Amino acid sequence: MNKVNLEDLHLMIIQVLHSKNMILGEDENNNSEIEFSDDDNLQTIGFDSFCFIQLVVMLEEKYNVEFTDENLVLSELNTVSKIKYTIENIL
Amino acid sequence: MDIVHIMEEIYNLKFTKACVTVKISVITNLCLEPYFSKLLYLELKKIDCKTKINYFNILDIAYPEKTEKLFSSDVIVIFVNYEQKYDFKFHSNNMVINEIIDDSVNFIKNIEKHFAGKLIWVSYEDFYKNNEQVYGNLLTNNDNIDYINYVIHKKIPKNIISINLKNLMSQIGKNYCFDYNFFCKWGNPYSFRLLSFIVNEIVYQFRKAQKTNIKCIVLDCDNVLWGGVLSDIGCSGIILGHTYRGYLYQKFQYLLLEMYKRGIILALCSKNNVEDVLQVFQTNENMILKLEHIAEYKINWFDKSQNISELSKELKIDYKNIAFIDDSEYEINIIRKQLPEVTTVHFDINTIFENMKICHLGENVDVEEAQLRTQTYQSNKYRKNVLSESTSIKEYLDSIENRCTIKKSVESELKRISELSNRTNRMSSHRRYTYENLRKQLKHNSYKLYSVYVSDKFGDLGLVGCIGIDSNKNNLDLFCLSCRALGRTIEQQMIEFVVHNYKIEQIFFEKDSTNFELFNLFKNKFEIGISVQFTND
Numbered sequence: 001m002n003k004v005n006l007e008d009l010h011l012m013i014i015q016v017l018h019s020k021n022m023i024l025g026e027d028e029n030n031n032s033e034i035e036f037s038d039d040d041n042l043q044t045i046g047f048d049s050f051c052f053i054q055l056v057v058m059l060e061e062k063y064n065v066e067f068t069d070e071n072l073v074l075s076e077l078n079t080v081s082k083i084k085y086t087i088e089n090i091l
Numbered sequence: 092m093d094i095v096h097i098m099e100e101i102y103n104l105k106f107t108k109a110c111v112t113v114k115i116s117v118i119t120n121l122c123l124e125p126y127f128s129k130l131l132y133l134e135l136k137k138i139d140c141k142t143k144i145n146y147f148n149i150l151d152i153a154y155p156e157k158t159e160k161l162f163s164s165d166v167i168v169i170f171v172n173y174e175q176k177y178d179f180k181f182h183s184n185n186m187v188i189n190e191i192i193d194d195s196v197n198f199i200k201n202i203e204k205h206f207a208g209k210l211i212w213v214s215y216e217d218f219y220k221n222n223e224q225v226y227g228n229l230l231t232n233n234d235n236i237d238y239i240n241y242v243i244h245k246k247i248p249k250n251i252i253s254i255n256l257k258n259l260m261s262q263i264g265k266n267y268c269f270d271y272n273f274f275c276k277w278g279n280p281y282s283f284r285l286l287s288f289i290v291n292e293i294v295y296q297f298r299k300a301q302k303t304n305i306k307c308i309v310l311d312c313d314n315v316l317w318g319g320v321l322s323d324i325g326c327s328g329i330i331l332g333h334t335y336r337g338y339l340y341q342k343f344q345y346l347l348l349e350m351y352k353r354g355i356i357l358a359l360c361s362k363n364n365v366e367d368v369l370q371v372f373q374t375n376e377n378m379i380l381k382l383e384h385i386a387e388y389k390i391n392w393f394d395k396s397q398n399i400s401e402l403s404k405e406l407k408i409d410y411k412n413i414a415f416i417d418d419s420e421y422e423i424n425i426i427r428k429q430l431p432e433v434t435t436v437h438f439d440i441n442t443i444f445e446n447m448k449i450c451h452l453g454e455n456v457d458v459e460e461a462q463l464r465t466q467t468y469q470s471n472k473y474r475k476n477v478l479s480e481s482t483s484i485k486e487y488l489d490s491i492e493n494r495c496t497i498k499k500s501v502e503s504e505l506k507r508i509s510e511l512s513n514r515t516n517r518m519s520s521h522r523r524y525t526y527e528n529l530r531k532q533l534k535h536n537s538y539k540l541y542s543v544y545v546s547d548k549f550g551d552l553g554l555v556g557c558i559g560i561d562s563n564k565n566n567l568d569l570f571c572l573s574c575r576a577l578g579r580t581i582e583q584q585m586i587e588f589v590v591h592n593y594k595i596e597q598i599f600f601e602k603d604s605t606n607f608e609l610f611n612l613f614k615n616k617f618e619i620g621i622s623v624q625f626t627n628d
Binding site for chain 2: 046
């Protein structure tokens, strides 16, 4: 079983943002420069509902878990710390 | 590959400076994130395209402020889930089915009318609900969806690409096409696997639309049309039919025959004794292809690049429109190096059917005309003999009893004229018309369309040219002549006809390296720059 690692979560969030911007063609700057702390609201760095779906699918696959409807509340998954806490609870 | 790896790959992608940006719009009633865009993005990266993808809900199409980005799209994909759109209704009577068909056709036609991007329609499927059938038993209405798809496909304009979703699903198997977890969470019933199949098909169709048409396939014989080396094992020893491998070669010949019927010219280029190969064609009962299907052959022991070069000249087909199939990597590499414009396909009996996709034709082909084309190439041998005995072009044309007839076009000729306008390059002003656009154009009484027929004592070349004139604006809008009819002064006769009947003030002309001869002819005949202007609006 994969251990939930904050660094991994950061990277996954950056990847989601990067792919969103690349595919929409809105911002082609290097997204690895985006900085955010564990408690920053992800919506402030450009996370939208599509990003949210993308991240959940990635998390399910990476940590081999399944989010139930109760877990899928945006306000409970909008910071890195909350995501870590939710996954650890499911695990 | 899973989504975590896909995201990593996208994150680490590097594009070359030469990469092309492709704008794709997807009109759908599904949540196609997170897989669809990523797969599409990666697949198009393989051909050095950078993709920008936008999604539009089918309900948003009615609002102009929400569809702005559709105007600049290169490709528009319509991917609508049948059951969600038509609300899981049980469609049992004809009226409801016809309503669905009309609704869908109008929707697709509206998109086609308002937006310029290449349109791809992913057809419907009704496997998800699955309540109209019991396994192994056929109840009612489960062929409705096939009927609906069929009629929609027939009713929408031919330039729209239809992707047969049920066919794709059958390749994976129905049980692997759906993801119920995904459906419950995001409202998209399709599995990662099916979505990747659909993406591959969209990219393939996109590539096909970009690619130059293959008009002629040049075939090696040994280990391509049959198994074994003819000069070693003789006519009776070749592997064709009877055995597993033999049937595969026969199946390949069936595919070639189907292509021939849809307008592809077949030619042979093989290192062999010509008598041996002809004997196989004439006497081997298992041969599906007959000599009548072969427009020209070069069977000798010379270099194949030289032979293909001669075939290209004799058939008057450019290298870029030729595909060469050979089982020898050595020969393929030589052609790649010496004739880089020729498409090469390495023959491997296990992969050839997949690789032949690149040569498939669209649907809008006049089959009778296509067959006439091969006959013309065949009878060209006799014409060549007469030419060698003649002292002048005029004497040659008189002796073959060359006849050119120009007459007003009728409805039944429009398909062929549209094909001509799209296929011809050298003797064409490069105005391209779809069948539908040609019909629209003809609704204006001022638009005059003429068909050009050519024949001689060796055969009928059929409808080989056309002229379109907007008599209100005195605009020579369309002018094209097939390469088959070149060298017979037909182009001059067509220009004479125009000059004699109309006072041309404008000529539509898109000049490039292929049609400069026609440009010069026009320049000599019309007073260009004084009273006649070239336009390419």
